[in-house]
Amino acid sequence: MSEAEKANQKSNVFLKQVRLKNYKSIIDAEIDFKPGLNIIIGNNGSGKTNMLKCLNNVLEHNYNEQPDTESMITIFNKNGDVQLNAYVENTPLLLSDYHKINSKFNFTIIHDQKYIQLNDIDELKSQLLDFDSYWNIRIVDYTNPYLDSFFIEKPMTLILVQNGKRSREVFSKGYVNTRFMFMFLFRLYHHLPIEKGNVERSLVEIEQDIINYLNYTFIELNENLKVHTPISEVRINEDFILVEELNGKLSITNFYLEFKVNDKWLPFKFLSDGTKRLFYIISEFTNLFSKAMSVNEDSFEIALLEEPELGIHPHQLHKLMLFIKEQSKEKQIILTTHSPQVLNILDADELDRIIICNYDKEKGTQLRHLTEKETHKAKLYMQEDFLSDYWIYSDLEPIN
Numbered sequence: 001m002s003e004a005e006k007a008n009q010k011s012n013v014f015l016k017q018v019r020l021k022n023y024k025s026i027i028d029a030e031i032d033f034k035p036g037l038n039i040i041i042g043n044n045g046s047g048k049t050n051m052l053k054c055l056n057n058v059l060e061h062n063y064n065e066q067p068d069t070e071s072m073i074t075i076f077n078k079n080g081d082v083q084l085n086a087y088v089e090n091t092p093l094l095l096s097d098y099h100k101i102n103s104k105f106n107f108t109i110i111h112d113q114k115y116i117q118l119n120d121i122d123e124l125k126s127q128l129l130d131f132d133s134y135w136n137i138r139i140v141d142y143t144n145p146y147l148d149s150f151f152i153e154k155p156m157t158l159i160l161v162q163n164g165k166r167s168r169e170v171f172s173k174g175y176v177n178t179r180f181m182f183m184f185l186f187r188l189y190h191h192l193p194i195e196k197g198n199v200e201r202s203l204v205e206i207e208q209d210i211i212n213y214l215n216y217t218f219i220e221l222n223e224n225l226k227v228h229t230p231i232s233e234v235r236i237n238e239d240f241i242l243v244e245e246l247n248g249k250l251s252i253t254n255f256y257l258e259f260k261v262n263d264k265w266l267p268f269k270f271l272s273d274g275t276k277r278l279f280y281i282i283s284e285f286t287n288l289f290s291k292a293m294s295v296n297e298d299s300f301e302i303a304l305l306e307e308p309e310l311g312i313h314p315h316q317l318h319k320l321m322l323f324i325k326e327q328s329k330e331k332q333i334i335l336t337t338h339s340p341q342v343l344n345i346l347d348a349d350e351l352d353r354i355i356i357c358n359y360d361k362e363k364g365t366q367l368r369h370l371t372e373k374e375t376h377k378a379k380l381y382m383q384e385d386f387l388s389d390y391w392i393y394s395d396l397e398p399i400n
Contacts, residue, residue, distance in 0.1 A: 047365025
């Protein structure tokens with residue numbers, strides 16, 4: 001890693017190298033990643049989505065989708081690289097039932113010339129924590145994960161307190177399917193001022209306290225939304241209702257988010273598809289927790305982002321890419337794209353962040369960086385035009 005990259009990258013850890021085998025179109029593919037932003041381009045059917053999904057499965061230790069999956073990843077660490085090799089043999093218990101799988105795990109952790117052999121996922125996670133090399137992983141895909149989601153797409157009714165204690169219903173009924181939803185409901189759960197020993201307050205006071213506190217958590221999110229999207233502000237709707245029953249149960253109903261667009265407060269379902277996607281991406285990258293609540297300052301986040309340009313106006317896409325590049329200073333972002341405009345976010349000394357994905361009939365999905373000749377040619381384009389023109393008008397990405 002260059003000195004410039006070290007100065008620009010705040011994290012002490014990043015995904016350095018990946019080799020993946022036997023996942024859909026991937027027979028045997030390997031690539032080096034940079035800290036911060038990495039952009040994968042390639043034709044339809046070349047295997048970009050397979051690459052992201054396979055990588056997501058490996059980093060989340062989810063090995064059940066493909067028989068005989070094999071992977072090797074290397075994590076850059078301030079105390080020396082940590083290499084994790086995984087071989088998983090998945091055998092269906094019955095040929096007619098692929099949902100019932102017998103899995104055999106074989107993991108090897110290599111660090112400082114030491115080898116640790118494991119065959120249990122929980123043991124693996126524990127060992128990785130000891131190396132200060134654990135990661136927070138999320139995949140941000142092209143779909144709308146908020147479709148039919150409680151408190152975003154539609155109002156939510158939720159038990160907050162039961163038998164004098166905070167109810168964990170929020171974490172047990174499938175309300176959480178994104179990082180943003182988890183962080184938001186986590187804050188709601190932990191802030192409720194109803195534990196034994198607290199001063200009694202009226203429901204109106206508790207309602208106002210919830211509004212004030214949760215809207216306070218949106219300060220950074222609102223700043224990002226205002227700059228990069230048509231949304232100028234997001235808030236808790238002010239007409240939700242707290243219901244207290246005689247048995248001490250406290251519930252909240254008609255609880256949802258509102259979005260300010262063109263000086264009007266709207267529910268999520270009234271936003272355009274492009275605005276919904278902008279909110280989804282930016283809310284996933286914005287931290288609702290303070291730095292003090294971070295579990296481990298040496299842990300790192302990696303975001304896998306698929307086609308950020310879908311449904312977004314070119315002007316808004318430029319703003320979004322400025323946001324994503326700024327976010328890449330604190331986390332590693334690996335994204336796929338079909339939009340030449342996305343490449344324009346790169347400077348002339350960042351061309352090694354481009355990864356070309358192509359499909360070979362014999363080798364399957366293959367990944368590579370720009371050659372020296374391609375890099376030189378790209379810089380010539382950038383002197384007079386845009387990097388996107390190089391992608392459009394050159395032979396950088398020939399049709400298979």
